[in-house]
Amino acid sequence: MSVTAETGIIGGIAAKFxxxxxxxxxxxxxxxxxxxxxxxxxxxxxxxGGVFGLLVALTRWQAVHLLPSxxxxxxxxxxxxxxxxxxxxxxxxxxxxxxSAILLNCRLATPRIAWVAFGLMMVGALLANITVLQGEAxxxxxxxxxxxxPPNFYLGIILFAVGALxxxxxxxxxxxxxxxxxxxxxxxxxxxxxxxTACIIxxxxxxxxxxxxxxxxxxxxxxxxxxDTVMYKLVWWAMGHSSQQINMAAQVAIWYxxxxxxxxxxxxxxxxxxxxxxxxxxxxQLASAHHMLVEPGISSEWKVFNTSYAIYLAVLGSMxxxxxxxxxxxxxxxxxGFTNGVFEWLRRAPWNNPAFAGMFLSLVLFGFLGGISGVxxxxxxxxxxxHNTLYVPGHFHATVVAGTTLAFxxxxxxxxxxIFQREIIWxxxxxxxxxxxxxxxxxxxxxxxxxxxxxxxxxxxxxTFSDATLSFDYPPAAFLMLxxxxxxxxxxxxxxxxxxxxxxxxxxxxxxxxxxxxxxxxGPTPQKQMSDAVKxxxxxxxxxxxxTYILVAxxxxxxxxxxxxxxxxxxxxxxxx
Amino acid sequence: xAKTKSDAEESVRIPPMQRLLDNHFLLLFLGVAVPTVLYxxxxxxxxxxxxxxx
Ligand code: HEM
Numbered sequence: 001m002s003v004t005a006e007t008g009i010i011g012g013i014a015a016k017f018x019x020x021x022x023x024x025x026x027x028x029x030x031x032x033x034x035x036x037x038x039x040x041x042x043x044x045x046x047x048x049g050g051v052f053g054l055l056v057a058l059t060r061w062q063a064v065h066l067l068p069s070x071x072x073x074x075x076x077x078x079x080x081x082x083x084x085x086x087x088x089x090x091x092x093x094x095x096x097x098x099x100s101a102i103l104l105n106c107r108l109a110t111p112r113i114a115w116v117a118f119g120l121m122m123v124g125a126l127l128a129n130i131t132v133l134q135g136e137a138x139x140x141x142x143x144x145x146x147x148x149x150p151p152n153f154y155l156g157i158i159l160f161a162v163g164a165l166x167x168x169x170x171x172x173x174x175x176x177x178x179x180x181x182x183x184x185x186x187x188x189x190x191x192x193x194x195x196x197t198a199c200i201i202x203x204x205x206x207x208x209x210x211x212x213x214x215x216x217x218x219x220x221x222x223x224x225x226x227x228d229t230v231m232y233k234l235v236w237w238a239m240g241h242s243s244q245q246i247n248m249a250a251q252v253a254i255w256y257x258x259x260x261x262x263x264x265x266x267x268x269x270x271x272x273x274x275x276x277x278x279x280x281x282x283x284x285q286l287a288s289a290h291h292m293l294v295e296p297g298i299s300s301e302w303k304v305f306n307t308s309y310a311i312y313l314a315v316l317g318s319m320x321x322x323x324x325x326x327x328x329x330x331x332x333x334x335x336x337g338f339t340n341g342v343f344e345w346l347r348r349a350p351w352n353n354p355a356f357a358g359m360f361l362s363l364v365l366f367g368f369l370g371g372i373s374g375v376x377x378x379x380x381x382x383x384x385x386x387h388n389t390l391y392v393p394g395h396f397h398a399t400v401v402a403g404t405t406l407a408f409x410x411x412x413x414x415x416x417x418x419i420f421q422r423e424i425i426w427x428x429x430x431x432x433x434x435x436x437x438x439x440x441x442x443x444x445x446x447x448x449x450x451x452x453x454x455x456x457x458x459x460x461x462x463x464t465f466s467d468a469t470l471s472f473d474y475p476p477a478a479f480l481m482l483x484x485x486x487x488x489x490x491x492x493x494x495x496x497x498x499x500x501x502x503x504x505x506x507x508x509x510x511x512x513x514x515x516x517x518x519x520x521x522x523g524p525t526p527q528k529q530m531s532d533a534v535k536x537x538x539x540x541x542x543x544x545x546x547x548t549y550i551l552v553a554x555x556x557x558x559x560x561x562x563x564x565x566x567x568x569x570x571x572x573x574x575x576x577x
Numbered sequence: 578x579a580k581t582k583s584d585a586e587e588s589v590r591i592p593p594m595q596r597l598l599d600n601h602f603l604l605l606f607l608g609v610a611v612p613t614v615l616y617x618x619x620x621x622x623x624x625x626x627x628x629x630x631x
Contacts, residue, residue, distance in 0.1 A: 175601055187599050196601055200608035207609070208617065230627075234620045238612065274598050281604055285612035289620075297627045298620060306616055 003029065006107075015107035021515035022418065022522070025535065030111035031101035035094045035419050037118055039412065040507070042090035045125065046405070047500045049082030054493040057444065061486030062464060062479050069461045073138040076459060080141030081132060084400065085160065085243070086125045091408045092198060092250050093117070093167040098419070099195035099253065100174035103535050106183040109173030113166060120163030128156030140459065142240060145216065145227045154217035158210070165206045168199045189535050190267055190274065191260070194253025197277045202246045204285055208238035230295055241288035247400060248318075249280055251362065251407040255325045258359040258410055260534035262350060262525045265332035268324050268540050276324070279317030286310045290378045294387050300380070307378045315375060322367050322555065327548040329360075331540035332533075336526045342547045353523035354424075358410025358434035365438060366403030369445050370395060372559050382566045385573065391452025398445035401492070406438055409499050416503060417521035422510030427523070430502050437495025443488025451481035453569075 007014045017026040052075045058066040059075075067075060101108040108114060130152075131137045137149035175196070178184055188196070212235040218224045256273070259265035267273040289306030292298055333345030350356045373395040377383055386392065413430065416422050424430050456463055456478050463478065465471045513521045597603065 172601065172605070187595065193598070196604070197608075200605050203605065204609045204612055228624070231621065231624055234624060235617065238617050242612070271594070275594070278598065278604070281608040282611050285608075286616050288612075288616055292620070298623050302619055302623055310615065 013107070017107075020418065020518075021513075022518040023532065023535065025102060026105050027419075028101045028107045030114075031097050031108035032419055034108065034111060034114050034118065035097050035102075035415070038090050038094035038097070039415060039419075041118070041122060041125075042087050042094065042408075043412075043500055043503060045082045045086040045090065046496065048129075049079055049087055050493060050496045050500075052076075052079035052082060054489050055079075057486050057489030059461065060482050062462075062482055064486060065462070070135070070138070072461045073140070073459075074132060074135055077138050077140050078129065078132045081128055081157075082125075083405075084141060085157070086121075088247055088400070088404060088408075089160070089164050089243075090121065090125075092202070092246060093121070093164060094415075095250050095253070095408075095411075096167060096171040096195055096199055097174075098415070099192045100171050100178070102419075103189055103192050104174070104178035104184050105535075106174060106178040106181060109170050109177055114170050117163040117166035117170065120166070121160050122163075124156045124158070124160030124163060126156070127152050127159065131156060142236065143216070144236075145219070145229055145232045148220055151217055151220045154213050154220055158213050158217060161206045161209050161213070164202065168202050168206070171195070171199050184535075186537055187270075187274075189537065190270060191253045191257045191534055193274055193277055194249055194256060197280050198246045198249035198253065200281050201242055201249060201285060205239050205242040205246060208235055208242065212236050212239065230297060233295065234292060234298075237288040237291040238285070241291060242285040244396070244400065245280065245284040245287065247404040248284065249277065251366070251404045252277075252318075252321050252325075254407045254411045255321070255359055255363055256328070257534050258355050258414065259325070259329045259332060261414060262353060262356055262522065262527070263329060263332040263336065264527055264533045265328040266533050266538050266540045268327045268331065268543065268545075270537060270539055272320055273324050276317035276320035279313050279320075282313070283310045284314040284317070287314065287374075287378065290383060293380050293383045303380055307380060311378060315371075318367075318371060322363070322371070323548060323552050325363060326551055327543075327545045328540055330545045330548045331542050333526070334542070334544070338526070342550060346547055348526070350524045350526065352431045353413075353525065354430045354434050355410045355413040355523060357431075358406050358413070358438070361434055361438040362403050362406035362410060365406070365442050365445075366399060367555060368558060369442060369449075370398035370403050372562050373398060373449060375559075376563060376566050379563075379566075382570050385566070385570060386452055388458055389452035390448045390456045390458050393458050394445050394448030394450070394452055397441060397448060402438060402441035402445055405496075406434060406441065409437065410434065412499075412503055414522060416506050416510065417513045417518060420507050420510075421513045422506050423513055423517065423521045424502065424523070425506040425510045426502055429498065430523075433495055433498045433502060435495075437492055437499060440488050440490070440492025440495050444485055444492055447481045447485035447488060451478050451485065454478040454481065456482070 003016050003018050005014055005016050016029045018029060020027050055067060055075050056072065056079055058064045059072050097108060131150055132153065137153040139147040139149045143149055143153070175188065212232060215224055216227060216232070219227050256267065286306040289303060293303055293307065329349065330345045333349060338345045338348045377386060377392065377395055413424060416424055454475055454477055456474060463474055
């Protein structure tokens, strides 16, 4: 590997680069080390949090009912913390550094501060975990007041958030350096623009987190006597839900990146895709309001404006991406020669490449399961049927597990050869991994939604109410749903475990990658050379996409039917007359 | 005599929407300001108007 040192224009700071044999991009070695560290930390916490998830699911499976109640709530808190916060955000920081320094051909701003950020995030994550495992902080990751955890729980999350915020500023600083040092021409690439969207949402998210968690920490220390419960909930969700919108933007960026790298896919229209990201920047964060839909004391105007009028503009953004990405794939595949019939491009896509398979499954599962159920939950009237039932975790396992987690897994199959410079070990096993995990994740989403539709509560240890004074009988189908959820959880855990083992083994023992084997190391692709679509600006240049139009029509039909079925359920709730 | 723009200048004129999308710090401002006003401030104003129970 040849390493060159270059001195930048700003501050005359020197950085060391290698040249990527696949893309020809200059890779800043400091950025590369940071991407590796953040990605490895993320995967370790995914492994830990995933085990917790399995334990929770096996407890909610009434026939197994694995954990006693106190441990159930402890493990549920640790699960939410480790997967939703730690896994996802560590990985997002890796994505931000990749999309800035690497894709913009530039050095990373302030690598030393980036290590401080990494250290803060690690210390914060460990502190919060240790506090939860000590058993005094089973307050769920939402930590609604007046539930009180020991101060270190909040301090851990605050330190983690400060580290993540530093990571965001480093990303923004890198954009400034790239512009000043003219390492790209015109606009930043679309994938970097998606990462910028994620970063902007992250700044709002973390600022909201600071506004609410710092007083809560002081309250836990005894310096503040009272925190209003509804006020807490309002501001906490400005962080809690917006953090899901960081995932959304990051995962859409990845959905664009993978087909660009593997197939040479370009967006149907750069302008339209960027405008869709703008809709996210302006409106996506308002979705936080659906957590407040049943709260008294807030007007319907606030609720309906934030959850309907404005958020539908963000949903429109998602629909644009939802059409643009399969459209880009179809256009590229047709360009690659798969022009027969309506669906040859899809049939002959590289389904045995785990990066592509994971990406496409993530897109479909997110759209059909997560997107549609999200709009249902975000509608004030029908939300009332499902609020705080298991339908809610069902919905967000479709978004953050089948959607984001699977997308992050998919891009990891490319990061290993491109950044860790190792071949994926056991490619045959890797080929199956996204399908196993995707099936398991789809199962837990669907069956939790099923149980929720039957009224089963979320975060509930025992739905038989065995020691309760007032009993309640759920229909037998609810128990069936929880059993099927447990079985899907086992499948998802096997798929997730396989991912962790394959990636860790590849990083440690995979064959070294160089110019001779880099393209092969990216897995099967119809293009026998690396495309530069991911780092450049440009449109696909065609709208002859019959397959995509059919897929979009199927999606809309499912959407409309399911949405109206829920209104029908609502009309049956209260029998009038 | 009023100055006329040269053809070259005319052809590199960047459309306003693209200028907005290329202005990363303006986007950052909008992305923080819009939800702060519509969600947080509006919400806090409504909550602070709830009378305290006696
Ligand atoms: C093997 C994979 C996974 C399984 C089997 C699993 C299963 C579960 C189950 C059964 C619940 C409890 C629902 C309840 O009783 O209310 C739950 C909650 C949750 N899960 Fe997962 N999950 C998995 C992966 C993930 C991932 C990857 C994420 C995030 C990226 C995630 C985020 C959450 C969150 C935020 C909660 C809510 C915790 C709370 O209510 O406080 N899960 N999960």
